[in-house]
Amino acid sequence: MNDTMEAAVLHGAKDIRVERFKMPVVLPGMVLLKIKRAGICGSDLHYFEDGYIGSFVPSRPFILGHELTAEVVAVNDNGKPMPSIGSRVTVNPARACGYCGFCKSGRMNLCRKTIMLGSGSTTPPTDGAMAEYVAVRADQCHVLPDNVDDGFGAMIEPLAVGLHAIKQAGTVAGKQVLVTGGGTIGLLTALCARAFGAMAIVVSDVVAERRKSASMLAVDATVNPTDRNFQEQISQFTEDGFDVVFEASGARPALRQAFDIIKPGGKIIQIGSVGNDDIPLPANMLMIKEIELIGSFRYGNIFDEAIELVSTGKINLSPFITDVLPLEEITKAMHLGADKVHSLKVQIDI
Numbered sequence: 001m002n003d004t005m006e007a008a009v010l011h012g013a014k015d016i017r018v019e020r021f022k023m024p025v026v027l028p029g030m031v032l033l034k035i036k037r038a039g040i041c042g043s044d045l046h047y048f049e050d051g052y053i054g055s056f057v058p059s060r061p062f063i064l065g066h067e068l069t070a071e072v073v074a075v076n077d078n079g080k081p082m083p084s085i086g087s088r089v090t091v092n093p094a095r096a097c098g099y100c101g102f103c104k105s106g107r108m109n110l111c112r113k114t115i116m117l118g119s120g121s122t123t124p125p126t127d128g129a130m131a132e133y134v135a136v137r138a139d140q141c142h143v144l145p146d147n148v149d150d151g152f153g154a155m156i157e158p159l160a161v162g163l164h165a166i167k168q169a170g171t172v173a174g175k176q177v178l179v180t181g182g183g184t185i186g187l188l189t190a191l192c193a194r195a196f197g198a199m200a201i202v203v204s205d206v207v208a209e210r211r212k213s214a215s216m217l218a219v220d221a222t223v224n225p226t227d228r229n230f231q232e233q234i235s236q237f238t239e240d241g242f243d244v245v246f247e248a249s250g251a252r253p254a255l256r257q258a259f260d261i262i263k264p265g266g267k268i269i270q271i272g273s274v275g276n277d278d279i280p281l282p283a284n285m286l287m288i289k290e291i292e293l294i295g296s297f298r299y300g301n302i303f304d305e306a307i308e309l310v311s312t313g314k315i316n317l318s319p320f321i322t323d324v325l326p327l328e329e330i331t332k333a334m335h336l337g338a339d340k341v342h343s344l345k346v347q348i349d350i
Contacts, residue, residue: 007131008330008348011061013051016330021063024127024135031083031138032074033091035350037150037324038129039067040337041158042183044118048334054276058120065129065348066093066117069144069153073133082138089141090153092160092303093117093128098139109164109298130330130348142303145311151324152310154347155317159306160299162188165271166196168296169244173197178242180225180258181249181272182210184320184344189246189271190219195314200237205249209341216319225257234261241266248272252279264289271296320345 007021026032044064046053072087083089096103096111103111117136118128128134144153162185166172177198179190182205190201202221203214211222223233241263247255250272258268259282268291286293309315323346325333330348337346 005132006327007063007127008065008327009061010047010051010058010064013049015051016048016064016334018328018330021127021131024133026074026076026135028076028078029080029137030076030135031072031141033068033070033089033134033136033141034073035068035070035129035132035134036088037069037154038065038348038350039154039158040065040333040346040348041067042185044130045334045338047120049338052120056120058125059123060125062118062120062125063127063129063131063134064118065131066091066119067154067157067347068093068129068134069150070129070134072141075138080138083141083143087141088144088150088153090144090156090303090307091117091129091136092140092142092299093136093157094298095137095140106300109300130327130350132350142307144307148307148311151321151347152317155320155345156303156306156310157299158184158345159188159192159310159315159317160302161185161271161296162190162192163302163306163309164299165189165246165248165269165296166192167300167302168269168294169246169267171196172244174199175243176200176202176238176263177244177246178202178204178258178261179219179246179248180204180254181247181251182207182214182222183248183340185271186246186248187214187217187320187344188315189248190214191217191315192309193244193246194218195309202234202237202242204254207340213319213344225254231261238263240264243267244269246271250274255279256281259285259289259291262289262291265291267292267294269294269296321347323347324349326350
């Protein structure tokens with residue numbers, strides 16, 4: 001095997017180049033994957049647009065991407081369970097340490113030592129999946145059934161974000177649900193809510209095309225949160241407010257508005273990142289209405305459940321994949337991915 005591979009390497013803001021890059025090192029307990037499909041996530045777009053995310057400033061050029069389908073082509077066996085060579089897998093890109101209190105209690109998503117594929121959060125950055133090959137720990141791999149194609153496999157990671165949010169709510173069966181933010185994560189959360197028995201699902205977004213996309217996914221209704229008659233529209237679905245609000249937009253006005261439209265005793269699940277600065281919240285309303293405000297960060301050990309939802313047809317991912325481009329067109333793919341009007345999920349065929 002060659003010492004280098006073809007990869008899309010981020011050099012800085014709006015500077016991503018397809019070039020030869022060093023092959024990943026496969027340490028004991030890890031596997032080498034041949035990438036088949038990689039998805040573009042919001043974090044990839046932030047790195048592309050700005051060259052960094054918050055305090056995560058890459059110390060060198062690196063490879064983006066953490067949503068993937070791949071084939072296992074080599075293993076470095078350390079005596080622990082390994083996927084078989086030739087297996088087609090998707091990957092949990094968040095490699096927790098496995099030993100800390102969070103990991104041992106089943107809350108691996110809170111592990112402070114997590115290493116994330118395609119991220120500048122480590123020094124040096126951790127290279128990701130927009131390349132011919134990537135190396136991951138064996139337990140990060142989840143085998144895909146034959147009826148889950150490569151495109152769907154590369155959607156399991158964002159689906160796991162929505163599924164974890166549903167788990168954080170406790171139960172949505174028979175409840176009235178509002179999802180704020182009609183991007184990929186918000187819409188996947190809405191589909192998960194439907195799969196778990198929500199009685200009514202409304203999606204709120206300021207972008208008309210995203211409301212249209214939500215309507216095509218058979219949600220019960222869509223609303224524009226900036227409309228003057230917004231409260232009147234909401235009252236058509238619930239007199240006392242929604243049982244659960246999933247805030248997936250990361251917009252500060254959306255989080256604040258959630259307190260006005262949540263039912264007394266209801267739950268607000270915060271999925272979207274609202275930035276690093278503190279923001280004011282109505283503490284008295286939190287107390288008077290006995291609102292539960294719950295964070296939802298990435299995902300726990302739920303990838304196999306997410307795969308099952310897709311393989312059994314309970315969740316259809318077909319409407320999400322709006323564009324598939326070759327690696328050579330990575331810059332075009334990034335610009336398409338940033339188009340909130342026309343794109344949901346842009347993927348790279350490798």
